[in-house]
């Protein structure tokens with residue numbers, strides 16, 4: 001390494017990522033160097049002539065691959081949370097090299113041969129389960145990566161992968177740009193009647209920052225959602241709805257952000273990938289590494305759920321229509337009335353609003369309550385600590401086991417801000433693995449877009465935001481409480497995609513436990529915990545419109561699965577036709593003709609949920625059923641918590657998710673708890 005390399009913080013693996021020092025200019029040289037080192041390690045292993053063993057095949061690759069992962073995780077993370085044009089450029093400039101490296105790795109016949117030899121040797125059976133599993137996953141991924149293909153097809157597959165990675169990144173960028181570019185300024189306060197004060201305060205600060213008077217409305221969630229739910233001004237809601245529903249589409253503000261052509265190309269390329277690998281369609285490829293066995297099984301699952309939810313969804317919508325007609329003077333319910341009318345109906349029926357509840361959830365109480373749940377269930381301790389970060393709002397925490405030993409760390413980046421990708425997610429910064437005598441502990445990024453503090457007051461969260469925080473924290477616990485020592489299957493790695501949401505959705509249940517809520521709430525003015533009566537109303541409201549919500553998941557799940565199986569990208573029919581068909585089959589609520597939801601469906605076109613959107617409900621069955629074990633024994637039972645940690649969280653991808661579930665629950669998953677938690681119980 002020369003001096004310049006020493007100065008590159010992305011190449012410093014002595015501790016945590018040096019987020020305060022990483023600049024866009026560091027990305028390309030670091031990625032180049034780390035890829036070169038990884039390629040050299042692969043070459044050395046591949047050309048080794050000794051009998052293949054774990055120690056001379058998998059082990060020597062762990063460190064160089066881990067370093068590349070760690071550096072790229074930092075770059076990818078920065079690009080998502082403090083996006084600047086320099087950083088985005090650097091990210092895109094290095095992305096093809098990263099993608100090409102992984103494709104080459106997955107297609108390396110020599111390495112594939114070494115792995116096959118290792119797996120066939122008698123010594124393989126004596127390896128621990130995690131190592132065997134990691135090696136079996138490698139063999140599977142070699143096949144899925146095209147290692148067995150003739151040279152020309154292999155090259156084509158690589159080109160397809162690179163183009164797909166680029167298209168996905170552009171899809172994301174377009175949605176982010178289209179969301180951030182839109183603003184609507186208001187100078188007449190009467191036009192904002194009904195909008196909650198904290199939202200107005202932030203909108204006012206936004207206008208001021210732009211050197212304008214009045215209020216600036218945006219399409220970012222903490223503004224868009226409350227305006228759609230509370231603004232009495234119907235025309236204003238229609239304006240925002242149109243802007244939101246046409247983001248990144250042919251009807252959006254700029255043709256440069258239209259994701260329509262990208263979708264067509266992405267589907268074509270996914271189909272080509274499947275055909276090259278000898279599968280009928282992309283869904284078949286995706287399901288190879290899933291808990292669900294086939295397209296048929298997934299469609300059956302979704303349709304069964306849809307059938308059970310449909311009467312409840314129809315009832316929900318009929319009630320809303322009747323209420324809007326009678327009480328709000330809305331003869332016809334438009335798409336921009338749905339959230340508003342729903343909020344009014346909910347407020348009337350349950351006599352509380354999200355904004356009222358929000359006063360009970362100041363950030364410090366919520367975090368303390370969340371940590372208490374994890375500490376009680378899993379026998380850990382969470383302490384605030386310090387580390388270099390990318391923004392002043394980011395906090396950092398240590399996780400210790402019962403003996404006080406550090407077992408993991410996480411970053412918490414809570415608030416929405418410009419330049420930060422929307423939504424909430426967890427990502428791995430560092431994976432747990434053994435490196436000689438030493439164990440590298442896992443580090444996690446928890447990213448949310450929650451309401452920020454305004455005017456010197458602490459941030460307060462809606463109950464939905466509290467649930468989001470618990471959800472992402474559940475992913476982080478999966479990453480942090482692993483006991484696996486092989487990077488490829490530690491934490492969330494190697495876990496089947498459709499089982500990944502089990503620990504996160506499981507955590508959400510605690511947001512509905514009376515004791516948990518009482519301990520993590522304190523009214524911002526009085527300090528009073530959430531009153532019993534209010535909690536009871538919230539609980540009753542929990543099942544408000546769950547039929548509609550589940551139907552929406554079923555609709556998107558059917559759309560996604562059929563788009564990646566039955567749909568022919570070259571067949572002349574537009575992808576929108578598949579969405580329309582799914583809507584005709586299950587949807588209960590009509591859509592606006594201009595609705596371009598598909599063009600901002602990042603989960604399926606830019607994220608990892610292609611042919612996998614069903615997994616939210618699939619995992620919901622698992623998590624509801626897992627939680628029912630706690631309902632039987634007491635929600636904060638350390639005994640059940642310990643078993644959940646031992647059999648599910650600690651195991652990561654080291655064995656089948658179904659095996660882990662059965663080991664914890666004592667039987668295969670059942671759908672009953674999901675239906676019961678959603679109030680969908682038909683009287684016998």
Ligand SMILES: [Zn+2]
Nearest residue numbers: 471475501504
């Ligand atoms: Zn999740």
